[in-house]
Amino acid sequence: MIGKAYKQPLARRRVGLKFLYLKQEEVVEAGVLDFEAALKDVEEVLRMLARGEVEMPPKVGLEFLFPDGSQKGHILAMPAYLKRLGVAGVKWAAGFFKNPELHSLPHGIDVIILSDPECGRPLAVMDGTLITAVRTGSAAAVGAKYLSAGEARVASVIGVGVVGRAAAHALEKALPRLEEIRLFDLKAEKARLVAQEIAKARAVYSLEEAARGSDVVITATSSHNHFVKLDMLKRDCVCVEVGKNEFEEAVILNASRIVVDYWEQVKSREWVTLTKLVKRGLISESRIEEIAGIVASGGRVSCGGIRFFSPIGMACEDIIVAYRLYREALRRGFGTWLELWEEPLWS
């Protein structure tokens, strides 16, 4: 066994290193469901990104398979450093599609660590599960706002699981001129329940009823089928593909603008329809725009036709929201203080 000699630090005594822990209930208390704040955060971090004030390598991850070789889930490590705000962090983001049925757990389970860019110490550890939903829904709504020139009257959300539900809330705040938000889900009861939360929302009972005539169509399903067809859509609308591959190829091929959040990251996802179309030479890489540039330019896209937006989620969006919640918890004095150490050995 190890003797007491280890207990004598070589350097002088140091005080304990503390960080704040926030469970999901405290993340809610700190305001994660404040969509106006989340929209502001997302727009701000997109402007930072456009100005080169964000360091964010593409996410890397692990993949987990069932014994039969089919996909069980993945966990992604998503680091980002927001230079202007002076905060860095990582989201460790799990996605296991069968969790609800197999384990009575949510599909996504995320943990976020915030770090001090001066010395690398952890500032906070917190549940990132709702943060993920809220920032994803907000990013979709920011896209809808800038790509519709704020003129949209009717929006629809296809799939109102956690992310679609967040997108519906975010749409309501991002596009105040909206008259109607149509919600469609294969589980009609879900759409009805979410509709009760949002004044302008109503549940609809078919995909066509949702999509036809909508100025904004957001898909947030786990389907890999191209179930949204070009002929369901208005000739002039914004399509936001938050899920996997919900829009058929013709939608993208006929789009007047093709926008992503982070092309380097989208490009590496071979199963994304847009990536496939680029690889097959049907869409030129030079046509692909990033949303950050559009938001930063301040103007909104008012050209007609289909504006297709494919955001796959960026760590910087998580970190800016998490940092706001951390500061709010600090200000109001809640959360659990933990020590990384009382006194570091061997340093």
Added chain:
Amino acid sequence: MIGKAYKQPLARRRVGLKFLYLKQEEVVEAGVLDFEAALKDVEEVLRMLARGEVEMPPKVGLEFLFPDGSQKGHILAMPAYLKRLGVAGVKWAAGFFKNPELHSLPHGIDVIILSDPECGRPLAVMDGTLITAVRTGSAAAVGAKYLSAGEARVASVIGVGVVGRAAAHALEKALPRLEEIRLFDLKAEKARLVAQEIAKARAVYSLEEAARGSDVVITATSSHNHFVKLDMLKRDCVCVEVGKNEFEEAVILNASRIVVDYWEQVKSREWVTLTKLVKRGLISESRIEEIAGIVASGGRVSCGGIRFFSPIGMACEDIIVAYRLYREALRRGFGTWLELWEEPLWS
């Protein structure tokens, strides 16, 4: 503000999701300083790696600069999945060289999250700072053991900061036939203090005194100078470069075997001497071996000449050690249980 409607989960109630938090003192209590166990862990995970039982993408990270553009530090996200053990995780590893002088903090500050590969939930969050030191020292000693055929009589450790100190402890356990472990540090007092912890160790007062005649030379400094020269070394010895670029090019160019831990990862580090020599065409990539293959083959390398080993550290080494400590804490019932949530909203 957000109404109470948010508090009604769509799905049925679920119980709180808990995970275990271990601060450094508890990581110590769980046995992080048990070098025999750490050596066993490192050897085991190298065998798993050789058998394809480890998923481990190259680490990605963030870089931090001082206002003058010089390097302040970095934080790396290091994920790994140990399939046979059924555990995944990530180390979020900060390295800020000036921390001791600027902030009275250690140079390295690490946090590890362990995750359940069945559903992605966090199992544990813990301090990873000492784990990093111990697994790094142990990996160096495992290299020394397999590349010296266990025949080494004299070893030296150049630089006895946290990692060098761990390497000295690990050497003592890994190579029981060692007669002498020479410790050299620019701060002579450090070498004397560490020497008191290890029966066979003694402090020496010059680099030459350490290196000359040594069968194993481990460098663990933050120097970028090639201060270990070929003519200081025995013709038949094992060189382990744990630090940056301590061995001059001639040492590598004259090596009979060149071994790394994870070539894909070493290759991407352009500042590593070995990488530079490969890029310049002076060493063929085909000559580079990985330590996992050597350990898994069971035999030890007994060829003469210089065996050069450059381990830069692998996430799988962190995860296997962290998982042992987590299980030990579970078994003995210490650590702090935290809830990720009492009841997940919106799921």
